[in-house]
Amino acid sequence: MLDNELAVAMSRRAVFRAGSAVAAGLALDPRLAWAAAPSSATRAMWPNVAAMVDGYVDSGKLPEMLATLGWGARAPEVIAKGKEGLDDADPVGIDSLYRLYSMTKPITGMAAMILIDEGRMKLDQPLADILPKFAKMQVQATPDGSLTELVPAQSPITIRNLLTHTAGLGYSIIQKGPLKGAFEDAGVIAGQVSRTKIPGFDRGTPVTSLETFADRLAGLPLVYQPGTQWSYSVGLDLMGRVIEVVSGQSFDSFLQERIFGPTGMTSSYFRVPAAQEKRLTSNYGVIGKLLLPLDPAKNSIFLGQPPFPMGGAGLVSSPRDYDRFMNMLTGFGRIGGKRVMSEAAVRLGTSNLMPPSVSTKGTWMDGQGFGAGGRVGLGEQAGVYGWGGAAGTVAFVDMRRSLRAGLYTQYMPDSSYPVHEQFPKAVVADLTKRKAGA
Incomplete structure (x- = not known):
């Protein structure tokens, strides 16, 4: 079904x-x-x-x-x-x-490459330099496990990590544990399918700005330590907010x-x-x-x-x-x-x-x-x-x-x-x- x-x-x-x-x-x-x-x-x-x-x-x-x-x-x-x-x-x-x-995603990725090429941000620059709320991220002790058993991130998320799905971020269409529900409850929802509420495709009410999307995402735990695991994520959606801040548009x-x-x-x-x-x-x-x-x-x-x-x-x-x-x-x-x-x-x-x-x-x-x-x-x-x-x-x-x-x-x-x-x-x-x- x-x-x-x-x-x-x-x-x-x-x-x-x-x-x-x-x-x-x-x-x-x-x-x-x-x-x-x-x-x-x-x-x-x-x-x-x-x-x-x-x-x-x-x-x-x-x-x-x-x-x-x-x-x-x-x-x-x-x-x-x-x-x-x-x-x-x-x-x-x-x-x-x-x-x-x-x-x-490739279009967003190339938009980021334009700004990197122009020196307005760097490939290995910490994300927190641009979005400070990502400075002290917490990571699930067990991927897709408890939302309370967390450990500090051992390294910063970088721009490279966002572009390559290696930031440790989750994705409500991928996660199967309680983090999936936390994403949906917070409105950190990327993608839309229909005006009609269809079981399996209706994932709640998304936030109404990239700024709010980024801020709420920063309050959710990572699934993996940054730079350690490839995991499909909302990294390219978050990159939209990075581009806004860096470009001023x-x-x-x-x-x-x-x-x-x-x-x-x-x-x-x-x-x-x-x-x-x-x-x-x-x-x-x-x-x-x-x-x-x-x-x-x-x-x-x-x-x-x-x-x-x-x-x-x-x-x-x-x-x-x-x-x-x-x-x-x-x-x-x-x-x-x-x-x-x-x-x-x-x-x-x-x-x-x-x-x-x-x-x-x-x-x-x-x-x-x-x-x-x-x-x-x-x-x-x-x-x-x-x-x-x-x-x-x-x-x-x-x-x-x-x-x-x-x-x-x-x-x-x-x-x-x-x-x-x-x-x-x-x-x-x-x-x-x-x-x-x-």
């Missing part, structure tokens, strides 16, 4: 499993980059991706699915099928709007001025304007073979003002916009002749930033790296960076080969279908076939 699957739905387990396959499979001849197909031949050039998209829609499992694939500075190739909703006649397209959920204004505007991302919102509602897809709950509307476009919770701009899961965007974000990254900070970020900031943000002291054993990240808000490959897999969202979206770049790929659809829980695993494998299969025929 939905209430038992929320944690799985909001997790990125499938993305991690797919990540190593993507990175290994993309170790192909970079000369393949020139072979991007004209739009009329896209399906022929990406047969496995096309078959995946067609299969989900033709079978009735999902009302729509769309993939974008791009090389270098070229416009993306698009494979799309279906309608924006079961009761929506508009065909899905590159300008349709999708709930990104955790695909918001609201978090959403900073994103607009420093990333969305310069990158040409004209359809990325924390709140979808009423005039753009017709482009918004609907989000569905999968129960068996049934699709039940969780967040219908016409009454979407994303049409209203969010409690606060959620840097971990709050953005709605179009495939065109997110492709432009990825294009900017593969251009090492440049897009369309305009510099958005420095090359150094992009290279650092897409590299492995996890502290060497961190253990990943037994976690989703075992044997993998993490950069500024997204997973990164290691060794021969270096250069692959990306993340996925809780409603079926996933996107990644291969910085070495200037490849970018994104998949967009809307359903929960994301464990219902293995799209996060299937899409990277389909991309790799098509590239491998292309290499064999070269």
